[in-house]
Every structure is written in structure tokens, then in C-alpha cells.
Amino acid sequence: xxxVAPSPVxxxxxxxFLALIGFSSSHVSKIAFLWAFFVFFAGMLYVTFxxxxxxxxxxxxxxxxxxxxxxxxxxxxxxxxxxxxxxxLLLINGMIFGRNKHRYSLLIVFYLLLHIPAIYLSFEYYxxxxxxxxxRLFFNLLGPLVLGVSAMYFYRFKMTLEEFSELSRWxxxxxxxxxxxxxxxxxxxxxxxxxxxxxxxSSGGFSGNQVAIAFGVGIIIMMVNMIMKNRLFIYxxxxxLLLFMFIFQGLMTFSRGGVLGAVLAAGLGSLVYYxxxxxxxxxxxxxxxxxxxxxIVFATGTFSYVNEITDGYLYARYFNxxxxxxxxxxxxxxxxxxxxxxxxxxxxxxxxxxxxxGVSVEVRPLHRGFAPHVEFSRLLAEHGMLGFFAIIILLxxxxxxxxxxxxxxxxxxxxxxxxxxxxxxxxxxATRVAMIGFFYGMSFLxxxxxEKDEV
Numbered sequence: 003x004x005x006v007a008p009s010p011v012x013x014x015x016x017x018x019f020l021a022l023i024g025f026s027s028s029h030v031s032k033i034a035f036l037w038a039f040f041v042f043f044a045g046m047l048y049v050t051f052x053x054x055x056x057x058x059x060x061x062x063x064x065x066x067x068x069x070x071x072x073x074x075x076x077x078x079x080x081x082x083x084x085x086x087x088x089x090x091l092l093l094i095n096g097m098i099f100g101r102n103k104h105r106y107s108l109l110i111v112f113y114l115l116l117h118i119p120a121i122y123l124s125f126e127y128y129x130x131x132x133x134x135x136x137x138r139l140f141f142n143l144l145g146p147l148v149l150g151v152s153a154m155y156f157y158r159f160k161m162t163l164e165e166f167s168e169l170s171r172w173x174x175x176x177x178x179x180x181x182x183x184x185x186x187x188x189x190x191x192x193x194x195x196x197x198x199x200x201x202x203x204s205s206g207g208f209s210g211n212q213v214a215i216a217f218g219v220g221i222i223i224m225m226v227n228m229i230m231k232n233r234l235f236i237y238x239x240x241x242x243l244l245l246f247m248f249i250f251q252g253l254m255t256f257s258r259g260g261v262l263g264a265v266l267a268a269g270l271g272s273l274v275y276y277x278x279x280x281x282x283x284x285x286x287x288x289x290x291x292x293x294x295x296x297x298i299v300f301a302t303g304t305f306s307y308v309n310e311i312t313d314g315y316l317y318a319r320y321f322n323x324x325x326x327x328x329x330x331x332x333x334x335x336x337x338x339x340x341x342x343x344x345x346x347x348x349x350x351x352x353x354x355x356x357x358x359x360g361v362s363v364e365v366r367p368l369h370r371g372f373a374p375h376v377e378f379s380r381l382l383a384e385h386g387m388l389g390f391f392a393i394i395i396l397l398x399x400x401x402x403x404x405x406x407x408x409x410x411x412x413x414x415x416x417x418x419x420x421x422x423x424x425x426x427x428x429x430x431x432a433t434r435v436a437m438i439g440f441f442y443g444m445s446f447l448x449x450x451x452x453e454k455d456e457v
Contacts, residue, residue: 008171013235020175024182027076034076034183041066042088049095057165059096060155061172063089067436068176071216072183075208085436086144093155105158113395114150116388117143123358138360142374142384145433146392152443153399160448163232163412169444170223171234174244177220181251184213191254196315198324204254212435214260215427217252219437221245221261222423225268229275230412246304253308256319263426265301271419275411338375338430344368345379349386356386377428377438396442403446412449420445 008016027034045062052058070085081087097104121139128135161169184206188194194203200210224245227234234241252261309316318324344366348357357365362383363373374380381389400421407413424442433439 008236010236013240016175017178020179021182024072024179025186027072027078028183028186031076031078033078034073035078035080038066038069038073038078038080038084038088042084042092045092046095049092050099054096054100057096057100057161057169059092059100061169063092063096063440064169064173065176066092067440068173068216068219069179070436071208071212072176072180075180075187075206075213076183083140083144086148089148089436089440090144090151093151097155104155106154107157107399109395109399110150110153110157113153113392114147116392116395117146117359117385119388120356120359120385123355124360127358127361127364135360138363141434142360142380142432145377145436145439147439148436149433149439149442152440153446154443156443157446158403158406158448159446160450162450163230166416166447166449167227167232167234170227173223174220174234177216177223177248178244180213180216181220181247184251188254191311196256196312198315198318199256201254201256204256210255210257211259211431214252214255214257215263215431215435215437216260217248217255218260218264218423218427219441220248221252221264222268222419224248225264226271226416226419229268229272230415242300246300249301249304250308253305253316254312256312256316258320259427259430263423263430267419267422267426270422271415271417274418275415340368341366341372341374342376342379344370345374345376345383348383349379349389352383352386354386356382356384356389359384373434374432375430377432380432400445407448410448410450413447416447416449417445 023033023037027037041062045058045066048055049059049062066085066088073080073084074082121143124135124139128138187206188204191204194201196204202208202210204210205213224234224241228241228245235244249261252264305316322329345362347367348362348365362380363371366372366383374383378393381392383389385392400417403417404414407417420441424438424445427435427438431438
């Protein structure tokens with residue numbers, strides 16, 4: 003598989019084929035099932051017999067990560083955690099058979115080991131209820147496992163800018179596949195009945211939060227490459243059209259975390275890329291003031307367009323005021339704040355050991371029965387002090403990498419943008435989607451210009 007940007011004809015055929023997959027899956031759900039397992043098994047064989055040529059392990063893992071919600075919302079019988087298993091196995095396979103040497107951080111291994119003791123407590127709590135035990139363990143621990151494996155694979159992994167572009171293209175194509183399915187599942191957006199809450203009808207009939215996170219993946223990938231002046235699909239209008247598609251559909255979900263998280267992460271990352279000193283700040287505005295103004299107009303215009311389609315409900319959702327200017331909801335976290343408070347109570351009561359992996363949902367004093375939404379409080383509640391150390395590692399590794407990347411503005415930009423997206427997503431979706439762990443791992447990439455040994 004060539005890492006060179008596809009020709010216009012090849013690009014058109016790829017988009018047409020993936021559009022066909024999305025369209026077909028909206029009518030015959032088993033298409034998504036067959037596509038999921040074909041990509042995974044063909045990928046495993048290719049990686050094994052070609053020694054991970056051209057990094058196909060991470061390219062395919064990136065595509066499957068980006069289509070995780072696609073497989074779920076197609077209701078095709080694909081196992082719920084399929085994408086996480088696939089990402090883990092592809093990356094491990096790439097490390098085993100790949101020709102590239104991978105650097106490892108013992109802290110990443112330690113992070114994974116810190117999760118093991120709580121499993122024993124889970125066995126104690128659930129006892130003979132093995133079905134519930136497996137469900138809780140997989141739901142809560144597969145996400146951290148994706149994070150750990152991704153971090154081991156990508157840790158200081160050298161990529162040229164073109165190789166990063168290729169990985170970006172595979173991820174964007176995955177989001178595009180889901181986007182087509184959403185379009186055909188929704189049909190006429192103007193016929194949707196909007197309210198002040200997250201909207202399944204305009205999210206393709208699935209969880210607005212997860213769909214928005216998936217579109218957020220497409221948004222941040224497009225924004226990061228645009229900020230680096232790196233075209234993914236030859237023509238700038240194609241990149242802009244994809245960005246508009248992802249922002250439009252992300253806003254339509256009425257789930258704020260996915261879109262806001264992506265835009266905020268990319269925006270703050272760009273501060274590192276452009277504004278590291280005052281002279282660069284002046285130089286940036288001198289050369290790019292028109293582009294900045296156009297970006298503001300583009301973003302404002304897209305928001306206004308969607309707001310008009312939704313009869314003003316989008317503005318109300320994002321700014322928490324109704325059409326008369328009255329506050330809509332007192333709790334903007336939609337209950338997540340109470341879950342965090344309940345988790346902190348459990349941490350106080352079980353300070354050293356925690357209550358066990360997946361047990362917090364059963365014993366939390368506040369919002370009992372609700373799955374964890376904030377990964378940081380979940381780690382404290384279920385793993386105790388070991389969870390606290392896991393959080394320290396998650397925070398320390400990016401800080402250490404930032405200083406390691408001194409003199410590599412591209413690397414620092416990607417690090418800040420992807421880590422911020424990861425942490426923001428952890429505050430509203432824990433690690434329930436593979437994207438969160440995969441992007442944490444990607445943040446440790448070493449991105450260079452044309453040559454891998456460039457300093």
C-alpha cells in the first residue's frame with residue numbers, strides 16, 4: 003500500500019466505494035458486519051506476512067478506530083467492543099512482526115499493571131455472577147488497555163509528515179464511512195423534531211455523544227493538517243468539504259463534547275505551534291490574518307446555518323438559554339457532576355484499594371446504576387491509590403514528551419492537540435470508545451519533515 007497521496011481518480015473511487023458501504027449498511031445491516039471482519043482479518047494477515055509494511059497495523063487500526071461507532075449504529079451484530087479488540091490485536095501484531103523498532107516507556111507498562119489488583123476485588127464482589135463480571139470488566143478495562151497498547155506502539159515512533167498524512171487519511175475515511183450512514187439514516191434533517199437535549203434522530207438513531215465524538219475525530223484530524231498546511235486529499239476544496247460535513251453532522255447531534263473538544267484541542271494546540279514567542283505571533287498574523295478571518299467566518303457561518311435548520315435550538319443547547327433568554331438547565335454536566343461526587347465518596351471510603359473494576363456503578367451513593375462517564379474519578383473510585391498513580395502517569399508522560407520535543411513544533415502541536423482531546427473526552431465518555439486511547443498513543447509520535455532522522 004503506497005503512502006503517496008492518492009491520485010484524483012483513485013481518491014474518487016475510494017470515496018465512492020466507502021459511500022457505497024455506508025449507504026448499503028443503512029439498508030442491509032449485515033454489510034457492516036462483513037466489512038468489519040474483512041478489514042480486520044485481511045489486515046491481520048497483511049501485517050503478519052509483510053512485516054507490517056508501510057505501517058499497515060496502525061493505518062488499519064486508525065480506520066477501525068474511526069468506524070467504531072459506525073459498526074455499533076448499524077446494528078449489524080458486530081460485537082460491541084469489536085473496535086477495541088481489533089485495535090489492540092493489530093497494534094500488538096505490528097509490534098511483533100514489524101521491522102520498525104519500538105521504544106517503550108516502563109511507565110506505560112506500570113500504568114497497565116496498576117489496573118490488575120482491582121480485578122480481584124471485582125471477582126469478590128460479583129462472585130458467581132460471571133456474566134455481569136465479564137461485562138463490567140470488559141466495559142471498564144478494555145479502554146485503558148487500548149490506551150496502554152497504543153502508547154507502547156506509538157511511543158516516540160518516528161514518522162515523516164507524509165506518513166502522518168497517510169494515517170490521517172485512513173482515519174478521515176473511517177469517519178466519512180460513518181458520516182454516510184448517518185446521512186441515510188437521518189434522511190431529511192429539516193423534518194427532525196429538535197429539543198434542548200442531545201438528539202438521536204439527527205445522530206442516525208444512535209447515541210448523540212458517541213456519534214459526536216466520532217465526528218470530533220474527523221474535525222481534529224482535518225484541523226491539525228490544515229493548520230500545518232498539509233492537504234490530505236490533493237484539493238483544498240475536498241478537505242474543506244469534509245471538514246464542513248463533520249462539523250455540520252457533529253453539531254446536529256446536539257452533543258457538545260465531541261465538537262467543542264475537537265475545536266478546543268486543535269485551537270490550543272495551534273497556540274503552541276504558532277505562538278511560542280512574540281516574534282512568531284507577529285509573523286503569524288502578518289502572513290495569516292486573512293486565513294484566520296476566513297476560518298472565523300467559516301465556523302460562524304456553519305454554526306448559523308445549523309442553528310437556522312434547528313429553529314434556534316442549537317444556540318439554546320450550546321449556550322443553555324431558551325428563546326426568551328431564560329436558563330434551561332441548572333446542571334450543564336447532565337448528571338456527570340453527581341457521578342463524580344459519588345466516585346469521590348467511594349474513593350474516600352476505599353482510599354487504598356478502591357471498590358473494584360466495574361463495581362462503582364453498583365455501589366456509588368449518587369447516581370447508582372449509571373455507568374462512569376469521567377475516567378479520572380472512575381480510576382479513583384474503582385482502583386483507589388493505584389488509580390491515583392495511574393492518573394499521575396497519564397499526566398506526567400505528555401509533560402515529559404513536551405520537553406523532549408523541544409525544537410520540534412509539529413510534534414509539540416500534535417502532542418498538545420491529541421492529549422487535550424483525550425483528556426476532554428475522558429471527562430464525558432470515560433474510555434468507552436477506542437478513539438480516546440488511540441489518540442493518547444498518537445500524541446507521542448515524532449513527526450518530522452521529509453526525513454525521519456531530521457532533528
